[in-house]
Amino acid sequence: MSPLTPSIGSLPKILIVDDEVTIGELLQDILGAYDFESKFAEDKEEAVQIMKEFNPTVALVDYRLANNVTGFDVAKELKELDEDIPIIILTAYPSLELAMKAMHNEIYDFLAKPVDKAYLIRSITKAAEKRMLMQENKRLIASLKESNQTLDKLNRMKSKFLSIVTHDLRTPLAAIQGYAEVLQSMEDLKPEEEKKCLHAISAASERMKGLINNLMDMVSIESGKLRIEKSAIDYIAVCNEVKEILDPVAISKKMRLEWELPASPLKLLGDSNRLVQVLTNLISNAFKHTPENGKITVKVSLKEGFILTEIIDTGEGIAQEHLKKIFEQYYQVETSESKREGIGLGLSITKEIVTAHQGEIGAKSEGLGKGSAFWFTLPIL
Incomplete structure (x- = not known):
């Protein structure tokens, strides 16, 4: 590389525009030497x-071209394709008026013919450096803009998160306090009334426990410390464990929870407790969005070396605009049929657990009122 051409990342590519072929060839010879x-x-x-x-990186354009076309006309066309390209105008008829027009047309440099070779190379190199700096500035500005948008989003999420946590922890806490006061103040409570109060306190406590566990899991995920203790397990045994837990819940909610499981064991390398959490989260989500007398089906099958699990419900369905965001942190789908519950972490945590098992997860729905289907895959052992 010539001392006249400082490092600009890579050598410039030059477009030469001149209606005289001999001049064009001469310029190409000069540039080729560098x-x-x-x-x-x-x-x-x-x-x-x-x-x-x-x-090209830089364009060298003769001012006077055939058919009354000027270098400024060419510059305008080129800048419509690449607004950052530096244009160097060459002319055998330099004048102050032409130089002023060049400035008005955002021309980088204006050189008189015959052009001094060293000055030409220096001008091209400086133009290329300027272009590189302009493009780097654009990248930095775009990066800063993206970072600011991310920070704004995080701040909004933080505010929403604090609001939701405050509300959702306060609600079960108020229930616990209320029923505890009833038990303390009422000396002649009937056994069934006392049992009802204790059941309500227990349910509210479990609710708080679930919220706190979700928060702790999300903190672990964000710090990269979510514990996944894998071993060789039978996935069908995991499904049956969840079945024993949630079948009574479905009955209490007046829903049908049906299971379609293979008769033979399905071995995989996984954390059984975390997979119980995945199934419980997805089926509980189906409970939340399925009305009384609705049906939820859990299907397990083999597909191309993976275990495919589908949770299909006859509930409210999901609008298309929500499907892409449904696994994001704190994202919740509210409809007229279901009120917001939880802090919007369950599905996000579920996705992280499935991903940690080298699986994939997704959701699909034909739209509102047409039910939904959540699915995930796990590699078979």
């Missing part, structure tokens, strides 16, 4: 075509 790659065009139309294919 290892600059160049392409030559005789008119505006050819220059535009080469511009699209060659992606």
Whole structure:
């Protein structure tokens, strides 16, 4: 590389536009001596075509071209394709008026013919450096804009999160306090009334426990410390464990929970407790969005070396705009049929657990009122 051409990442690619072929060839010879790659065009139309294919760093354009076309006309066309490309105008008829027009047309440099070789190379190099800096600035600005948008989103999520946590922890706590006061103040409570109060306290406590566990899991995920203790397990045994837990829940909610499980064991390398959590989260989500007398089906099958689990409900369904975001932290789908419950972490945690098992997860729905289906895969052992 010549001392006149400081490092600019890579050597510039030059587009030469001149209606005199001999001048174009001369310029190409000069640039070739400095290892600059160049392409030559005789008119505006050819220059535009080469511009699209060659992606030049700098353009050298003669001011006077055939058919009354000026270098400014060419510069305008080229900048419509690449607004950052520096244009250097060459002319055998320099004047102050022409130089002023060049400035008005955002021309990088204006050189008189015959051009001094050293000055030409210096101008091209400086133009390429300027282009590199402009593009780097654009990248930095875009990166800063993206970072600011991310921070704004995180701040909004934080505010929403604090609001939800405050509300959702306060609600079961108020229930516990209320029923505890009833037990303390009422000396002549009947056994069934006392049992009802204790049951309500227990349910509220479990609710708080679930919220706190979700928060702790999300903290672990964000710090990269979510514990997944894998061993060889039978996935059907995991399903049966969840079945024993949730079948009574379905009955209490007046829903049908049906299981379609293979008769033979399905071995995989996984954390049985975490997979119980995955199934429980997805089926509980189906409970939340399925009305009384609705049906929830859990299907397990083998597909291309993976265990496929589908949780299909006859509930409210999911609008298309929610499907892509449904596994995001704190994201919740509210409809007129279901009130918001929880802090919007269950599905996000579920996705992280499935991913940690080298699986995939997704959701699909034909739309509101048409039910939904959540699915996930796990690699078979």
